[in-house]
Amino acid sequence: MDEKPTIDEFLAADPLDPGCDAGVPIIDQYVELELAGEDPALRFPGMAVHLRSCSACRADHDGLLALAADGPEPA
Amino acid sequence: MAVNPQTPIQGPSGGALAPGADAESRSWVEALSAPGALREGRLADLHALLLRAARREAARRRGWLGAVSGPELDDIAQQAADDALMAILRRLDDYRGESRFTTWAYKFVIFEVSGKLARHTWRRQPPAADETVWERLPDRLRARPEHESEQREMLSLLRGLLDSELTDRQREVFVAAALNEESIDVLALRLDSNRNAIYKTLFDARRKLRAGLAAAGHDLER
Numbered sequence: 001m002d003e004k005p006t007i008d009e010f011l012a013a014d015p016l017d018p019g020c021d022a023g024v025p026i027i028d029q030y031v032e033l034e035l036a037g038e039d040p041a042l043r044f045p046g047m048a049v050h051l052r053s054c055s056a057c058r059a060d061h062d063g064l065l066a067l068a069a070d071g072p073e074p075a
Numbered sequence: 076m077a078v079n080p081q082t083p084i085q086g087p088s089g090g091a092l093a094p095g096a097d098a099e100s101r102s103w104v105e106a107l108s109a110p111g112a113l114r115e116g117r118l119a120d121l122h123a124l125l126l127r128a129a130r131r132e133a134a135r136r137r138g139w140l141g142a143v144s145g146p147e148l149d150d151i152a153q154q155a156a157d158d159a160l161m162a163i164l165r166r167l168d169d170y171r172g173e174s175r176f177t178t179w180a181y182k183f184v185i186f187e188v189s190g191k192l193a194r195h196t197w198r199r200q201p202p203a204a205d206e207t208v209w210e211r212l213p214d215r216l217r218a219r220p221e222h223e224s225e226q227r228e229m230l231s232l233l234r235g236l237l238d239s240e241l242t243d244r245q246r247e248v249f250v251a252a253a254l255n256e257e258s259i260d261v262l263a264l265r266l267d268s269n270r271n272a273i274y275k276t277l278f279d280a281r282r283k284l285r286a287g288l289a290a291a292g293h294d295l296e297r
Contacts, residue, residue, distance in 0.1 A: 067132070
């Protein structure tokens, strides 16, 4: 999220947010759906909600997406 | 590489993989579950892959949590690769082929790099300042022009709600993570907790603050 958050986003507390631990078993499947051009939120809606408001999990997601996309050496 | 090739693998040799698992992923699991030289060779391949991945991820995060570079950063990458490999071997039986094996394996590298960089930062950073950065908050938020006045009012209310609505723990976490932008991983180490618990505390604090704003006539759910 490069843009500044609104106050609504700053205080995000979506009841569908399952927290950080829920993403651990599925984050690899989540990024592969993205790489396949599919919408991962359809299969993992909670994870999509969580990534919008957890910068730590978003950092993990972004790193994994980069590695899954082009391996250990940047493209 | 500090890995004993005799490290036991739990479970069958890839027998639990989904029918759709790709051939390369099957090959990884079968080799890592095999006895002897085949396994030893693939362990070395996997460790080399994890080390390159850890270096890339450590470099990507360089500077986020303070100045880490050069040999220090590489040492973190080495440790992350070693620990990721051990975690992968312990969890190999959990792998079902629902993603490529390498993507599944990279996940462990990401978690290790993330955790080790946070620990490194926590050990080196000065004690957190007590000062809360309220003054910068308006500049960090975006408001539509027609809502600027209401947003100023909400931010003013927020300061009071912190004291009236939150528990001491929720206030401490909200101030550190949301207002002062401390990493929740570093905060978790400082408070002897974990990322999930800190996030849950932050979530509960946000929920109470939203409810407080709503009670004062500023319903963010509208």
